[in-house]
Amino acid sequence: MLDRLFEAVAALLLSAITVLAMAAVLARYVFNASLSWSAEVLVGLLVYVTFFCGYLALRQGAHLRIDVIAALLPSRGQWLLFFLNQALIGVVCAVMVIWGIEQTMQFSHRTTLMLGAPQWLFYIAVPITGVGMLLELIRQCVAAVRAKVPPYEAARHATLEEVSS
Numbered sequence: 257m258l259d260r261l262f263e264a265v266a267a268l269l270l271s272a273i274t275v276l277a278m279a280a281v282l283a284r285y286v287f288n289a290s291l292s293w294s295a296e297v298l299v300g301l302l303v304y305v306t307f308f309c310g311y312l313a314l315r316q317g318a319h320l321r322i323d324v325i326a327a328l329l330p331s332r333g334q335w336l337l338f339f340l341n342q343a344l345i346g347v348v349c350a351v352m353v354i355w356g357i358e359q360t361m362q363f364s365h366r367t368t369l370m371l372g373a374p375q376w377l378f379y380i381a382v383p384i385t386g387v388g389m390l391l392e393l394i395r396q397c398v399a400a401v402r403a404k405v406p407p408y409e410a411a412r413h414a415t416l417e418e419v420s421s
Contacts, residue, residue, distance in 0.1 A: 262308050262311050262312055262315075262385075262388065263312060265304070265308050266305055266308045266309050266312060269301050269304050269305040269308065270305055272301055273298060273301045273302065273305065276291075276294055276297060276298055276301070277294075277298060279291065279294070280294040280295075280298075292370050293370040293371050295370075296368050296369070296370050296371055296373070297371070299378075300373075300377065300378050303378055303381055304381045307381045307382060307384075307385040308381070308385060310385060310389070311385045311388045311389050311392065314345070314389050314392050314393075315392050325337070326338075335400075338400060339397070342393050342396065342397055345389070345393055346390060346393050349386045349387075349389040349390045349393065350386070350390065351386075352382050352383065352385065352386030352389070353382075353383045353386035353387055353390070354383075355382070356379060356380070356381075356382030356383030356384075356386055357383045359379045359382065360376045360379040360380050360382075360383065361376075363375040363376050363378075363379055364376045
């Protein structure tokens with residue numbers, strides 16, 4: 257369910273970015289006016305779409321990886337590589353959560369220049385997606401252990417099962 261929410265949010269954000277960027281260009285070159293606030297909003301939306309799509313890429317196994325090394329390893333080596341990889345990603349996600357909360361708190365009293373919007377709105381995407389990615393890592397590890405096959409196949413198989421159902 258969390259991935260559906262993130263997909264909907266990412267689609268909505270991409271749509272908003274497209275519409276707002278087109279409106280800003282239209283305003284500037286057709287009406288010779290400027291949407292001065294559009295740059296702030298576009299940056300904020302881009303931050304959100306980047307982090308939300310990062311979660312979706314993890315969920316769908318679309319992050320960059322080199323399967324050649326894993327394919328050359330025996331089953332135990334694949335398991336070790338899988339859990340080492342998950343642990344490293346987990347550390348990055350934990351840093352996202354911790355640092356994201358710190359940054360959100362640090363900027364909680366500041367506002368943006370043009371809109372006067374709270375700056376913490378820009379930073380809260382980092383810990384939210386960090387938590388989502390940590391939950392996804394746990395789900396992938398559980399799916400791999402339950403499937404009792406080399407983990408790269410297990411994660412792919414679990415994703416395919418959920419997509420087909």
